[in-house]
Amino acid sequence: MIRLTMFFIVASCCFSFSQNKQLLYGFSEIPQSLLLNPGGKVKNDFYFGIPLLSHIHTNVGITGSTVYDLFAKDGVDFNTKLQNAVYGMDSRDFFSVNQQLEIFSGGFSFGSSYEKNQYLSFGLYQELDFITYFPKDLAVLAIEGNQNNINRPFKMSDVSVAAEVISVFHVGYNKKINEKLTFGVRGKIYSSIANINSTKNKGHFTTVNGQNNFYDHIFNLDLEARTSGLASLTDDESDSDSVVKDLTKRAFLGGNLGLGFDIGITRQLNEQWSMDASLLDVGFISHTKDIENYKIKGNYVYEGVNPIFPEIGSGQTAEDYWNEIEENFEDIFEVDTTTAKYTTWRPIKFNASLNYIFGEQEYEDCNCTRTEKSYLNRAGLQFFAMSRPKQPQLALTAYYYRRLFNGLQIKTTYTIDSYSTYNIGLGVSARLGGMNFYVMADNFLQLKNIYNAQSVSLQLGFNYIFNKNEN
Amino acid sequence: MQKRKIMHSFLVIALFLSLFSCTKEIDFEQADDFEISPVIESSLVFFDESASSFLANGTEIISIKDSIGIEVFNNDFVIDNLIKADFVFEATNSINKAFQIQVDFINDVDQQVHSFTLQALASTNGSDLLSNHVEVFEGDELEALKNTSKLIFTLSLLPGGTINPTTPGRIKLKSKAIFYLNIGDSI
Numbered sequence: 001m002i003r004l005t006m007f008f009i010v011a012s013c014c015f016s017f018s019q020n021k022q023l024l025y026g027f028s029e030i031p032q033s034l035l036l037n038p039g040g041k042v043k044n045d046f047y048f049g050i051p052l053l054s055h056i057h058t059n060v061g062i063t064g065s066t067v068y069d070l071f072a073k074d075g076v077d078f079n080t081k082l083q084n085a086v087y088g089m090d091s092r093d094f095f096s097v098n099q100q101l102e103i104f105s106g107g108f109s110f111g112s113s114y115e116k117n118q119y120l121s122f123g124l125y126q127e128l129d130f131i132t133y134f135p136k137d138l139a140v141l142a143i144e145g146n147q148n149n150i151n152r153p154f155k156m157s158d159v160s161v162a163a164e165v166i167s168v169f170h171v172g173y174n175k176k177i178n179e180k181l182t183f184g185v186r187g188k189i190y191s192s193i194a195n196i197n198s199t200k201n202k203g204h205f206t207t208v209n210g211q212n213n214f215y216d217h218i219f220n221l222d223l224e225a226r227t228s229g230l231a232s233l234t235d236d237e238s239d240s241d242s243v244v245k246d247l248t249k250r251a252f253l254g255g256n257l258g259l260g261f262d263i264g265i266t267r268q269l270n271e272q273w274s275m276d277a278s279l280l281d282v283g284f285i286s287h288t289k290d291i292e293n294y295k296i297k298g299n300y301v302y303e304g305v306n307p308i309f310p311e312i313g314s315g316q317t318a319e320d321y322w323n324e325i326e327e328n329f330e331d332i333f334e335v336d337t338t339t340a341k342y343t344t345w346r347p348i349k350f351n352a353s354l355n356y357i358f359g360e361q362e363y364e365d366c367n368c369t370r371t372e373k374s375y376l377n378r379a380g381l382q383f384f385a386m387s388r389p390k391q392p393q394l395a396l397t398a399y400y401y402r403r404l405f406n407g408l409q410i411k412t413t414y415t416i417d418s419y420s421t422y423n424i425g426l427g428v429s430a431r432l433g434g435m436n437f438y439v440m441a442d443n444f445l446q447l448k449n450i451y452n453a454q455s456v457s458l459q460l461g462f463n464y465i466f467n468k469n470e471n
Numbered sequence: 472m473q474k475r476k477i478m479h480s481f482l483v484i485a486l487f488l489s490l491f492s493c494t495k496e497i498d499f500e501q502a503d504d505f506e507i508s509p510v511i512e513s514s515l516v517f518f519d520e521s522a523s524s525f526l527a528n529g530t531e532i533i534s535i536k537d538s539i540g541i542e543v544f545n546n547d548f549v550i551d552n553l554i555k556a557d558f559v560f561e562a563t564n565s566i567n568k569a570f571q572i573q574v575d576f577i578n579d580v581d582q583q584v585h586s587f588t589l590q591a592l593a594s595t596n597g598s599d600l601l602s603n604h605v606e607v608f609e610g611d612e613l614e615a616l617k618n619t620s621k622l623i624f625t626l627s628l629l630p631g632g633t634i635n636p637t638t639p640g641r642i643k644l645k646s647k648a649i650f651y652l653n654i655g656d657s658i
Contacts, residue, residue: 071497078501145509147649213517214559214647304514304646307537307624318537318624 019059019098019129019349020384022397022413023427023440024459026276026353029409030429030438031107031463034121036351037278038172038184039264042119043467047436048106050462055102055125059442059457063418064093064134086139091158092390094418097130102461103167119174121186126251129347130163133390146207150215153204156223160201160389164344165193166285167251172262182266190258190346192285193250194229197344199389213304219332223296226342228256228287258285260346272375277352284345291339298332348387355380361403376403384417393418407431413442425457436463506655515558515646516624522566522638531634534627538577544619545579555651556608556616562591564600566640569593569629574606577621584615593631597639 027033028041032055065085105123109116135158172186202222210216260283266276307318357375382397395417403409408430415423425442439460525532576585589604608616
């Protein structure tokens with residue numbers, strides 16, 4: 001338990017990842033922006049992602065203390081810093097990891113030959129999602145013990161962990177209905193490679209002043225961890241070859257399967273104003289194979305041992321009495337292992353933005369008449385929300401986008417979220433011939449000392465694109 | 472021309488991204504200094520009996536002896552991390568007779584490794600008389616505690632007035648252990 005607590009403390013102070021992709025959202029020159037809004041604008045006729053390189057996403061962040069807070073070489077005693085970190089955080093602080101890697105993707109427009117207003121996109125990506133909240137009560141119990149915490153309940157609900165590795169096969173449909181309205185949907189098949197889930201723990205451990213003795217120690221425990229896809233990997237019979245084979249099979253729809261969808265819309269309000277919104281990963285995974293669940297449940301109040309007069313008249317000796325207490329303890333801490341099926345819901349994400357384009361492009365070397373005005377700048381506000389075990393994760397972003405040249409666009413963002421209130425990001429998308437490359441990172445202010453960063457994200461990828469009206 | 476401009480701008484931005492990131496000095500080896508010192512309190516033994524409980528078929532019981540086998544002190548975690556323990560006893564006597572409670576610590580080859588007694592003084596006027604005892608385990612005593620696998624409790628009535636079925640009063644005992652842990656390099 002103490003090792004585990006230590007792990008959580010250290011882990012909480014290290015990096016974490018979140019799922020907000022504020023730089024990519026609405027960046028319609030990059031085909032992967034359709035994964036954030038299937039009803040977004042499409043700016044290409046056909047694309048394919050360079051396999052394994054088309055979308056690499058890691059987003060590093062943390063709430064609470066940072067690596068620097070704990071490990072700075074500043075002469076302050078490590079344990080003092082550790083305690084400051086523990087006391088400075090609460091049970092809503094979290095450490096979360098999100099990573100995505102696109103295996104392959106592609107898309108093409110279709111429709112009547114004079115106006116290809118529909119677009120089909122598809123792909124397979126792998127995603128890792130992990131969140132653990134900081135188990136504050138258990139950390140305090142480990143650091144202080146119960147002596148100075150009489151009457152304080154140490155809550156088991158502070159233990160909240162969910163981890164999942166999945167692969168997602170998806171097909172999306174996007175249709176520009178008219179100049180004002182575009183909508184899209186994306187169907188997803190999830191294949192869960194491995195899942196751990198322990199988010200509904202209840203109960204407490206409390207020491208209170210007792211009647212018969214100094215203290216009553218109240219153990220009220222209701223803890224459960226559900227896993228799928230892990231039991232077979234830790235089998236004695238499995239070796240590294242069989243594990244790799246097994247994982248590969250699961251990545252290609254051979255795991256615990258689930259279904260979900262994304263939905264999105266873009267609405268042009270007038271020539272310069274537009275708004276859009278999307279709802280992602282509305283779906284579930286049904287865990288039926290390779291399940292192992294663990295449960296600890298029970299109530300027990302321990303007040304000590306009555307060695308001399310245990311239940312007078314019953315003839316029970318102190319040894320019997322003590323054995324009974326030991327059995328009670330064993331019962332309450334006994335781990336029940338089951339293989340009951342369970343269902344998990346994907347974390348739902350919501351995106352919305354309001355956008356304004358301005359700054360008409362001037363054409364020095366062209367006298368031709370253009371039917372469509374072309375704007376160089378865009379600015380707007382974006383909102384992001386995501387369901388999490390304890391409370392939603394929210395972020396608000398203001399952005400500025402500029403087309404520097406036809407083949408080079410940049411976007412800069414300012415984001416307020418759970419991690420920080422001063423997150424500045426920069427993204428750039430370049431196109432040379434048909435090759436598109438994009439890279440985006442955020443939290444520039446904190447990059448001065450990366451160990452003190454609460455969140456740093458990086459996304460990059462390569463695509464091959466055939467654009468409309470070009471080439 | 473356009474392509475070269477794009478390429479240059481891109482390189483400048485990429486360079487900017489990579490130069491921007493730097494670190495201040497940190498030292499992960501500090502984790503070796505990790506040390507926490509929780510203090511755990513746990514109820515130990517207790518009883519609460521009237522004077523007449525000390526009569527068997529009308530005659531006074533001189534002493535009552537009982538034992539419990541206990542493994543918690545031999546646990547590796549306790550052996551590695553327990554640096555001190557206090558056993559705190561509080562006897563409340565309202566019987567006009569003194570009592571003595573002896574606690575013997577026995578190892579797994581049935582040798583006594585430690586022993587102590589506490590006395591509950593006689594209450595001459597029927598009011599509660601408190602007697603406290605704190606047994607501190609440090610150094611050799613702590614080692615003895617870590618070797619203990621059985622505790623023997625002996626309650627003895629000390630010489631003085633006699634108990635009969637109408638003797639008033641009760642004797643109560645409460646106790647707790649305070650375990651001082653220091654968890655660090657063993658992790």
